[in-house]
Amino acid sequence: MASFLLGRSRILTHHKTLSVLAASSSSSYSSLFPPFSFSRHESTKAQAQLEFEHEDDRNQVIDFPGGKVGFTSEMKFISESVQKRIPCYRVLDDNGELVKYSSYVQVSKEMAVKMYSNMVTLQTMDNVLYEVQRQGRISFYLTSTGEEVVNIASAAALSPDDIILPQYREPGVLLWRGFPLQQFVHQCFGNTHDFGKGRQMPIHYGSNKLNYFTVSSPIATQLPQAVGAAYSLKMDGKSACAVTYCGDGSTSEGDFHAAMNFAAVMDAPVVFICRNNGWAISTPVEEQFRSDGIVVKGKAYGIWGIRVDGNDALAVYSAVHTAREIATREKRPVLIEALTYRVGHHSTSDDSTKYRPIDEIEYWKMERNSVNRFKRWVEGNGWWSDKDESELRSSVRKQLVEAIQVAEKAQKPPLEDLFNDVYDQIPSNLHEQETLLRKTIEKHPKDYPSDVPL
Template sequence: MANWVRISSRSIGNHIRKRMNQGFIGSAVDINKSSGSSSALHGGRTVCDRNRRYLNSLPWNRATLFWFQRFKSTVAEKQQDSFLSSDTDDDQLSLDFPGGKVSYTSDMNFISESSQTRVPCYRVLDDDGELIKDTDFQQVSKEAAVKMYSKMVNLQIMDTIFYEAQRQGRISFYLTSAGEEAINIASAAALTEQDIILPQYREPGVLLWRGFTLQEFADQCFGNKADYGKGRQMPIHYGSKKHNFFTISSPIATQLPQAAGIAYSLKMDNKKACVVSYIGDGGTSEGDFHAGLNFAAVMEAPVIFFCRNNGWAISTNVWEQFRSDGIVVKGRAYGIRSIRVDGNDALAVYTAVSAAREMAVNEQRPILIEALTYRVGHHSTSDDSTKYRQSDEIVYWKNARNPVNRFRNWVQSNGWWSDQQETQLRSSVRKQVIISLIGLDIHNLHFFSDT
């Protein structure tokens, strides 16, 4: 005799009942159109009356779960059908296995551990902020470009002053996004407000772009009464339901399987939105990275996995983490379309995320983006990166490969920005950050260095 097990989650049960009303279960419920009643095929128990009100609770077991039908594959299914077919037209040279036909050969060949060449990196601007000849990119209006640059400056100054505040003992912990400002702002600019963000901990710029104020950032870092988490989280663990930004959590990569599940729920509800989940290169060594990607691929969930490959997982260099060609090649192993992009090129990031979002939403598929960048700052205020990398390396990336300066050069070359605007912006933002952080009168700004 089967043992019945009830699902304790009200939300799951309610969602299932809602779907039954909408015909989601398919053959599991027999709809009597003439009487307007519904009955479960199992035992003929009545499920709801004419007014679609439930009369009895449903019994739950594994068999019950098989009543529910997954969404049929969209474009990805057609590609999968082609992939599962034999590579040869001669059926005599192929064998049928679970998963499709596979051609066979009498020659023993192992798949190479790596390709001869690395996957190229998509970029639009060179290191001086000039457009690369014949480049293909998403056009950005003057208003959008100026806003993107202004927010990059906001993030840069906020990081600098908050970091100094931690060093002065005003807050207990901080973590900067120095060197990764383009990833933060450009990726956020390419999304819509309906898209759901599951961050790691180096994406405050995404929240900044969506309207989270400097005061709200300061409140969270202080953990004061205005903090939405009421001081229950350590600093930099931001979150905002209003801005569709899940609260940051410290455990690495746990957000990736969650993102796949949330994306699948968007698909179930026919939402024209996607989920974007960020992860660092170090997080790809976690089991949740692989579970999240595989789950999203199998369920064809509209989610963008955005990996910041900044070269260092705290003190571990990428070459000591894995032997593969970075992160982008891992997507193909799970059947996920992938791209490698220059993370210090705001236009390239904006273009790549715009295209990825369109594919994720319209084709209902996951996308993997690997953004090559560099973490200019220490991993956090608990770290001293000069202990494991050369100071010259840091200075080079801070000056020669700076994403903020690079984007400014392009914006200014279009006649959309001037030195006077630059001075006014930095002065204004600096005052706003300090006042929001400690409430000082503007005459006392000398406590912090010029930015």
């Protein structure tokens, strides 16, 4: 932003000088600022001279703030993207077989089984709560279908001390950290047991105890906040990092740019995990950006990055595990682009068959199913059986059915929760408004829901 106190005149003058020099063909400046004269290319003599100048240029630099920059007499524009797209790191092939010579972080049997169990639990929770919404018993729901692996495998690779700043399609991270199914269900029902006191729509979970910041709906706002949280961890000398999630659509928000740039400049130990799932509600990635996805954006900000197959649990686990090591030890940000697919609708308010081909959804649901791929690997190791599977699924379903019954019967939060927590203490205007409202409720009790305790 401009400042009237710090004039820009000095810099403007400087630029003006540069452009004048560049435009002139004055020989004394030609090596520093070669003229844009294409006629030089017409003769071999000129070419030879140009090469000489190239040579000369290499030895000369502009000592610019931020570091020395070499010269070139070649007028070459940087193209918008490389011809070959950045490859995607994977460990497991589509059949759940280890890809030869792949480098990855070892996962123990215990860890692998826990990861797979959490994926199944997440799937089951999504299936059940989606149906509950369809029955009209909760107002809204949003599934992680298709992205179970990026949820669980990333969570598994982190330390419980790492601070999570989620978008909203990462309930698996919270599940991994031990948030009980009952608590998920309480939140969706907005009852008195919901930590958020019934103030936010379903799926806006949060847990201070589990270092998982409460979800907010605005896109990408958590990203610069994660940099601040990471800076705090660094200043406190903690061996932990901040981890923040976003989708492909988020990368178009100003907050994404702000966060990347701040993280780089502040040397903040933060891991950005972008779930590039192909769709931001109905907007496909080709209408979202023209870059080679998201990973290339990190480079421009001076951030390390990796593109990973988000449907490969071992690749996600390995990349996130390593990224958090880099962030925590070297105090620097890392960007992870996980290529995945939103197999479900954006939310229960969306019908994605209106804007994307069913074939595409089916392909990702069946052939590229991330959970099945990991299952094959776990089964291949002899760590998981069909019996385990059916027992787990029925157990989780049973827990959920019970949790729903409990949550449905629970009271709504009391009316006082409307007024507290706006500030640390209730100010006089809210006291007044509460008194007035209570009088109105007494007068017109039928205007208000009867299940909210007064």
